[in-house]
Amino acid sequence: MKLVPLKLVTIIALDALSERIIKDIKQCGIKGYTITHVEGEGLQGKHFTDWEGRNVRIETLVNEEVATSIMQKLADAYFDKYSVIAFVSAVEVLRREKFSG
Amino acid sequence: MKLVPLKLVTIIALDALSERIIKDIKQCGIKGYTITHVEGEGLQGKHFTDWEGRNVRIETLVNEEVATSIMQKLADAYFDKYSVIAFVSAVEVLRREKFSG
Amino acid sequence: MKLVPLKLVTIIALDALSERIIKDIKQCGIKGYTITHVEGEGLQGKHFTDWEGRNVRIETLVNEEVATSIMQKLADAYFDKYSVIAFVSAVEVLRREKFSG
Amino acid sequence: MQQADIIHTLSRSLASPMVLAFVLGVIATLLRSDLKFPEGMYMGLTIYLLFAIGLKGGVKLSHTPLIDFLLPGGAAVIMCCIIPVLTYFILHHLAKFDTVNAAAMSAHFGSVSAVTFSQSITYAETAGIAFEGFMPALLAIMEVPGVLIALYIARKKMATDNQNNEVMRELLTGKGIILLIGGILIGLMSGDQGYESVAPLFDAPFKGILCLFLLEVGLVTGRRVGDLRKVGLRLIAFSLLIVGINALLGSLVAAFCGLSVGGIGIFTVLCASASYIAAPAAIRIALPEANPGYYLTAALAIVFPFNVIVGIPLYFKLATYIHPIIAAL
Amino acid sequence: MQQADIIHTLSRSLASPMVLAFVLGVIATLLRSDLKFPEGMYMGLTIYLLFAIGLKGGVKLSHTPLIDFLLPGGAAVIMCCIIPVLTYFILHHLAKFDTVNAAAMSAHFGSVSAVTFSQSITYAETAGIAFEGFMPALLAIMEVPGVLIALYIARKKMATDNQNNEVMRELLTGKGIILLIGGILIGLMSGDQGYESVAPLFDAPFKGILCLFLLEVGLVTGRRVGDLRKVGLRLIAFSLLIVGINALLGSLVAAFCGLSVGGIGIFTVLCASASYIAAPAAIRIALPEANPGYYLTAALAIVFPFNVIVGIPLYFKLATYIHPIIAAL
Amino acid sequence: MQQADIIHTLSRSLASPMVLAFVLGVIATLLRSDLKFPEGMYMGLTIYLLFAIGLKGGVKLSHTPLIDFLLPGGAAVIMCCIIPVLTYFILHHLAKFDTVNAAAMSAHFGSVSAVTFSQSITYAETAGIAFEGFMPALLAIMEVPGVLIALYIARKKMATDNQNNEVMRELLTGKGIILLIGGILIGLMSGDQGYESVAPLFDAPFKGILCLFLLEVGLVTGRRVGDLRKVGLRLIAFSLLIVGINALLGSLVAAFCGLSVGGIGIFTVLCASASYIAAPAAIRIALPEANPGYYLTAALAIVFPFNVIVGIPLYFKLATYIHPIIAAL
Numbered sequence A, B, C: 001m002k003l004v005p006l007k008l009v010t011i012i013a014l015d016a017l018s019e020r021i022i023k024d025i026k027q028c029g030i031k032g033y034t035i036t037h038v039e040g041e042g043l044q045g046k047h048f049t050d051w052e053g054r055n056v057r058i059e060t061l062v063n064e065e066v067a068t069s070i071m072q073k074l075a076d077a078y079f080d081k082y083s084v085i086a087f088v089s090a091v092e093v094l095r096r097e098k099f100s101g
Numbered sequence D, E, F: 001m002q003q004a005d006i007i008h009t010l011s012r013s014l015a016s017p018m019v020l021a022f023v024l025g026v027i028a029t030l031l032r033s034d035l036k037f038p039e040g041m042y043m044g045l046t047i048y049l050l051f052a053i054g055l056k057g058g059v060k061l062s063h064t065p066l067i068d069f070l071l072p073g074g075a076a077v078i079m080c081c082i083i084p085v086l087t088y089f090i091l092h093h094l095a096k097f098d099t100v101n102a103a104a105m106s107a108h109f110g111s112v113s114a115v116t117f118s119q120s121i122t123y124a125e126t127a128g129i130a131f132e133g134f135m136p137a138l139l140a141i142m143e144v145p146g147v148l149i150a151l152y153i154a155r156k157k158m159a160t161d162n163q164n165n166e167v168m169r170e171l172l173t174g175k176g177i178i179l180l181i182g183g184i185l186i187g188l189m190s191g192d193q194g195y196e197s198v199a200p201l202f203d204a205p206f207k208g209i210l211c212l213f214l215l216e217v218g219l220v221t222g223r224r225v226g227d228l229r230k231v232g233l234r235l236i237a238f239s240l241l242i243v244g245i246n247a248l249l250g251s252l253v254a255a256f257c258g259l260s261v262g263g264i265g266i267f268t269v270l271c272a273s274a275s276y277i278a279a280p281a282a283i284r285i286a287l288p289e290a291n292p293g294y295y296l297t298a299a300l301a302i303v304f305p306f307n308v309i310v311g312i313p314l315y316f317k318l319a320t321y322i323h324p325i326i327a328a329l
């Protein structure tokens, strides 16, 4: 058994944007993702009801290349306009081939 | 595009403590945070119903200084008395200025 | 105050497997864990209703040894058969003794 | 005597379980209680309310000759075009809010609040005031156009490059619209017999659910009350001014359309109410740079409580005065 | 005339709020609406429906002499053994699906859909067709055996080493079974007086809750419609073929057991329906290598809408023809 | 004959859908079923129950002359002061639990269980036993003082520096209290007419919701049953001893206050019940070092099932014996 390094990209965004973002990051070549429903407060203030929609956290395990291309995509298409934040962290996995092409 | 290093502080605590903790960490200078509702088991055992309140995970992206001051604050005001755990991880972001003053 | 390094093991799996997995990782010597209800898409496609069960993310702070033994256990008992992914990340905590024996 | 009459009306309205539940929610938050509804309950109750309003409206509509509906329906659309323009003018030119925030607030004033509407229906039913059956259809009609007009204003002024069609689609397929219009169509198609089979869920407990929902809205509003101090008197004063103008305008238009006293009252409620269900979701995506501290606070913490506690009884009173006058013309 | 009769039956069924709510849900998804039920609501409504079906069934069962129940009960078990074998044969040998996917789908066809069952009860009640009180007990009986048979087939063919007992326990203590059987036992033990005290929750609003639930199922189904294109005509055609065969077989067996017209109709629904509540959960764990793109799509996006929209009225019509013929033998 | 009478009473109580639903929940967990209520449902049902109890109680209270309420109200407060002291003495000095755990458990025994109360109301209504309308007000009164007394004991003994005022505020604005007292006030203010408008939600389905809730409590209790083995016979024996003493004391006090048979029964239930809604939340924050394995297990896995299954019918039986004796004095 050998743990190999990989990247975890985490995106936090409005619920209403999640489908659009997933479509975009699928094009960057991800093989899967995990969504969590979260609440948040940032520059835009808090949400107050779940009808308005809360935030989602989208996480995806990818290789470094794909991570970079996702961050680029988000910077181009979302950061200026929308409440979206994203960060990359280093993790270790088994079965690297499951997550990166 | 250049990814720059930053810290992610994650706090797991009783739901009932979350407002108090957020007030405290706001004083440490955070610019935003994200909350997730979670369940947990630790020394204090599991919760059984959501009326008693579950746990929350509070995450905030900050620079190293703020991270240290948050950990200090938690150690002083919570760790001895309450079911609170916290950890710091290294991440990379774009737009560093959004997260640290 | 001194932050010390530790490992965070994150497991994402079918809700229906969570009790089995927790039993298994308890045997590896964890002292606590946190569960989040998540949704995901991977090779097995998305779930569609919460009756079928969604995914859970199980997180546990452990020392490196325990982290390795958890990953080994998962590789042996789950990876081939079930929709389970896991990864290890490096974090820093106070009170190391709370998390690792 | 007239004044005593109004006070009596107000106090009777205040003593309804719905209004009291709302007040309880606000008080609980101000006392920093840990009362909080579980995630999803707000959404679940909203789905119920909108779908139930639609269903019942659809069944009633099935008994209405289309011709009776044309005039009020047209008037509703016209009001939806006038209100946001007027509101934008007041907020931007008189109250000196900047373009994007004035437009965002106009979208909220230009749309309607389904919960305020429900409460007015409940008020009328409890007070025994009859009204036209097609009112829920007006609610559905008035949900979207005001938002579109306000976005149009914003865009003209700011020359943004936003994809008009996409916003349009999102508005028209928004969950509120789908539930309301879907409910109306199902009510229309399944008729009395179909409605009877589901009435024990969608009719009988409606007021109770509204009561529970208003408790929750009270909790949410309470958290916004703190914002009132931040936004200051300017927002409060101009919001109430706009509500007053819209109410007056609405009641006149309704009376000219020949609606009954109850119909005038409810039409007035629609015009005077501000959306906090359809509009915020749309504005968040279409005008992300607008500040929710303004539009949500105005719609939820100022206009909504004013209408539910004071406005609704007043509008119905107003209707009883206006109706005979216009009818006599 | 006969054809006009069937069209009339179909159109009346189509105009029920339940069917329309399902269609609304599908349409909303296809329009890419943001309507989504809150997390937990699907589960909550399912718990309600299963428990309510059980309770009511239990009370009715308490009025049934055991002897009347033996023959139909036995027939139900036999059908549960025949259907998955037959289905596996068709899917594997005729439709050329591989072993594991054919077995997984057989498990779904071999089990039953509680929601389709509820809709058939509602249909019968609305149309005034009487039926035997022990029908919900048949639903409970038919939930598990088909899955077991299908798993047995899969295992024989693939020689896997899965722990039989554990799967068996999981199936028999699955939430669906617990709620249904538990409800039936509680209904049996607490009788009419006990049932009356909880009927305002479990009886009166049942159809309304079913309507809301079908709206949600429609939303879920809509998201699966895209999969239909991927799986292709082969899955659609063979699914409908299997439904047809199971329906025919079921109605004949029911008629031979001496059930009433209503009983034959509902028994047919049980045989023709595919589980998307009990079976998927079991298959996910027991046959993780099977593709949900096949079994969920078949059960939810093909068989369920077919039954709810077209099947149920047809099966009851069929029952009115078959009943006198077999009774005359 | 008397014994046969008690057995008959017990068996009738056992056959109620509520008790059976609770038992079903326990059994499901013991069978390791995957039945689990969705997140938020427990909270949602609790909100409903507390608010509904309050509302109904408020309306009934509006018909009660204040004077009738003074004596029982005072008695309730006194019982809340005696019970935790007595309980602490038994648990610490006889059962040898340490200070903090004995105090934490005393808080639970000193407060009351709204669900046990609801079940006793349901029991009385089903059995046709009349009771005073102000009972829910007693429930509200008895929720907090016991917890405060127990915390006071803990603090005296441990000389902790906890902020008394903050704990007090948290207790008095706790969600349970807000819902109960808020509901009572709304019921009082909106009266019969207001209540009628929301009764189809808060009155008619109450027993059904209680049944569903007890199913869920059963699931939770089942998960606690394993803890019974760990905590051992000592906790079980002393818990039941305390329940017995409190019940006896309660029924005597109630009878001396001149309550009816039904009133004595319910007052006894209040005294004998242990809180698992208000107290645990408070203790978790105020005495974080106490072990939930003791207090939750006692309240939920020992006292609650005992009261619901055996206690309630016994207390009402007891009331029928005590009432004439004391009345004759």
Ligand SMILES: Nc1ncnc2c1ncn2[C@@H]1O[C@H](COP(=O)(O)O)[C@@H](O)[C@H]1O
Residues within 6 Å of the ligand: A012, A013, A039, A040, A041, A042, A043, A044, A045, A055, A082, A083, A084, A085, B030, B031, B032, B033, B034, B035, B059, B060, B061, B062, B098, B099
């Ligand atoms: N510093 C931060 N740390 C963690 N989450 C953040 C931070 N800033 C913003 N967020 C999350 O991102 C969402 C949008 O941020 P904003 O656009 O600043 O309102 C917030 O609702 C939070 O969930």
Ligand SMILES: Nc1ncnc2c1ncn2[C@@H]1O[C@H](COP(=O)(O)O)[C@@H](O)[C@H]1O
Residues within 6 Å of the ligand: B012, B013, B039, B040, B041, B042, B043, B044, B045, B055, B082, B083, B084, B085, C030, C031, C032, C033, C034, C035, C059, C060, C061, C062, C098, C099
């Ligand atoms: N080793 C651990 N790993 C992850 N989460 C933990 C760990 N220990 C405790 N927790 C979380 O922290 C909460 C409080 O822990 P405790 O104070 O030990 O009961 C638990 O309910 C868990 O959610």
Ligand SMILES: Nc1ncnc2c1ncn2[C@@H]1O[C@H](COP(=O)(O)O)[C@@H](O)[C@H]1O
Residues within 6 Å of the ligand: A030, A031, A032, A033, A034, A035, A059, A060, A061, A062, A098, A099, C012, C013, C039, C040, C041, C042, C043, C044, C045, C055, C082, C083, C084, C085
């Ligand atoms: N690359 C990935 N990144 C993040 N989560 C993943 C990834 N792949 C799979 N998952 C999660 O693991 C679950 C099971 O994956 P799979 O077995 O591939 O269907 C999915 O439902 C996701 O929640």
Ligand code: NA
Residues within 6 Å of the ligand: D083, D108, D109, D110, D111, D112, D113, D246, D270, D271, D272, D273, D274, D275
């Ligand atoms: Na308006």
Ligand code: NA
Residues within 6 Å of the ligand: E083, E108, E109, E110, E111, E112, E113, E270, E271, E272, E273, E274, E275
């Ligand atoms: Na079947």
Ligand code: NA
Residues within 6 Å of the ligand: F083, F108, F109, F110, F111, F112, F113, F270, F271, F272, F273, F274, F275
């Ligand atoms: Na007590």
